[in-house]
Amino acid sequence: MIALSLAEITAAVGGKLHLHGPDTPETTVEGVVDTDSRGIGPGGVFVAKPGEVTDGHLFVGKAVDQGAVLALVERVVDEPVTQIVVPDVVVALGELAREAVSRVRASGRLRIVGITGSNGKTTTKNMLAAILREEGETVAPVGSFNNAVGAPLTMLRVTHDTRYLVCEFGADAPGQIARLAGLVSPDVGVVLMVGMAHAGGFGGIDATVRAKSELVSAVRDGGTVVLNADDPRVAGMAPIAEARGLDIRWFGEGGTADVRADGLSVTAAGTDAVVTAGEQSLPLHLQVLGAHHVKNALAAATAAVALGVPLADAVARLETVSLAERWRMQVLGSERVRIINDAYNASPDSMQAALRTLAQITGPDERMVAVLGAMSELGEYAVEEHDKIGLLAVRLRIPRIVVVGQEARALFLAAVAEGSWSDEAVFFADADEAYEYLLGELRDGDRVLVKSSNSAGLRFLGDRLGESFS
Structure with a gap:
């Protein structure tokens, strides 16, 4: 986390500060933020999240042993550490992320990409991060950190030198993507596809469409949305973007897409295709197995081009990705x-x-x-x-x-x-x-x-x- 004073953190999360030892409201904190005491290091911030199996408040002491200098809690814990008490630590975590990202964005050149979809989020996130890391410091989620805890933890890893923040937004209920994306208002929003994943929780495919479209509504004014031209449900989100005056970039296998793929060939060695944007056509060899990952690669390339990366560079970097993620093909x-x-x-x-x-x-x-x-x-x-x-x-x-x-x-x-x-x-x-x-x-x-x-x-x-x- 970027350096913030205890007073600034308290104001950001709307909490009550309980000082310990020599700490004052002006004491600066800039360590790692985590909900797992095992991930805390010297100067870290421990978020005592209640859980279904156990309660993070029971691990504040262990976090202090690991070097934590601040704990976000829902009740004061008898441990030797400064604590900020809030009604809901998960909400507070999100507000802390909002504050940190806002400060970095105001003082530097940070660009933010948000990715959602029923399938392919993590693969696309990893592909896009592989492209952007060659352009500058890039922060992207570890694994599938895409929920109300994981997304803010990723956001809090930004520094004043970070050029790109890639966020993955999952959802198990309506409104969740709106809340998470609303913390950072992405410059670029990518919607991959809408399928039956989580349809039971949302109450049907139409509700899933509405949930995924929340990302389009959360993109900042003047931003860009990257949409799947081959998915009618995603294509149907274009009017939301048009009404807000957002730039729309299309990816897919059809001729109308801004970045498209032709001539797909799948073997045990990977997937080959020709990627075309405008008058430029380039061969692509993906090491990641499966023709469906070509669509993810197109989405990553389209987002990268929207951020100013030349298509040839994006394609070359996609070819270096050997694994979508552990346990994914x-x-x-x-x-x-x-x-x-x-x-x-x-x-x-x-x-x-x-x-x-x-x-x-x-x-x-x-x-x-x-x-x-x-x-x-x-x-x-x-x-x-x-x-x-x-x-x-x-x-x-x-x-x-x-x-x-x-x-x-x-x-x-x-x-x-x-x-x-x-x-x-x-x-x-x-x-x-x-x-x-x-x-x-x-x-x-x-x-x-x-x-x-x-x-x-x-x-x-x-x-x-x-x-x-x-």
């Missing part, structure tokens, strides 16, 4: 048995894309194996959407479909019904059972996709398989 194992661990997130759209990628990269003398778990947060749509994935897996002629977990049973039943003349689908109650089965089942030439939502835990199964067949 991560290639493990060996040439003998290749494991593709894509089990950090799953939605109907990303599940379909991953299965199609598996079919595209598997050679004629190799065997496809799909290890599939539940897609979370689909609500009333869960059975229908799992059913569709089971049907797709069989229609893609995947000869071994391993379904794990009771929440994914509908997927298994659909696969059995669609391919009942054979035994391609098997079901296991948990990952340990599936692991023991796969140790004996997998053979030379297998290409194995492990795909599920984070909550299903199959990412760890993918890691175990990757190690076993390395």
Whole structure:
């Protein structure tokens, strides 16, 4: 965090200051801000967030041992450290981020990009950060820090030397993107796509569209929105941008896009395409597996061009990205048995894309194996959407479909019904059972996709398989 006095922090978060030791309201704080006491270092600020399992107030002492000089709390804790008491530490964290970013923006050349979408946020964020880091100091989220805690923690990492802040905005309820993006009012807002991810929580696809469009409304006056020309739901957000006089940049595979891709070719070595903007066409080789990641690359390139980066530089830097993120189309194992661990997130759209990628990269003398778990947060749509994935897996002629977990049973039943003349689908109650089965089942030439939502835990199964067949 940039240097702020205790008085300035207290005013920013609307709290009550309780001084300790020699501290005064003018004492300056500029250490790392974190909700995890283990991440605190000398001079740090500990945010004592209450949680479902435990309470951060119980760890203030440990944070002090780690070097914390200030604690944001909801009640005074009997520990030797200055504390600022607020009604809600998560809200206070956001307000502290707002203040820090506002000061950096006012004193320097900071440009801010916000990214949202049902799928692809983290991959696009990493791609864009890879482009922008060559231009100047860039701050981007670690992993998927995109919620009410993670986004402000990322924002608080800016310094007066930061040139670019890339924010990822997720949401599990209407209004969340508006609140998070409203903390920083991005110069550029990127909307990737709208799908069924979280549709259960939002109450349907129309509500999801409205939630994602909150980013367009949050872009600062005179800013730019980057929209997916191939997604009608995203394209339908253009009138919001037009009404505000924002610049609109389109990406996609259609001829109307400002930055578009043609001639896609997917192999086990990556994805090739030709990227065109205006009169300029450039070959692109993405190391990241999957044709769907070309769309993410186009979004990153379009945002970068909007910030003044030459297209040729953006494309060259995209080619250096070897991994979207851990557990996202991560290639493990060996040439003998290749494991593709894509089990950090799953939605109907990303599940379909991953299965199609598996079919595209598997050679004629190799065997496809799909290890599939539940897609979370689909609500009333869960059975229908799992059913569709089971049907797709069989229609893609995947000869071994391993379904794990009771929440994914509908997927298994659909696969059995669609391919009942054979035994391609098997079901296991948990990952340990599936692991023991796969140790004996997998053979030379297998290409194995492990795909599920984070909550299903199959990412760890993918890691175990990757190690076993390395």
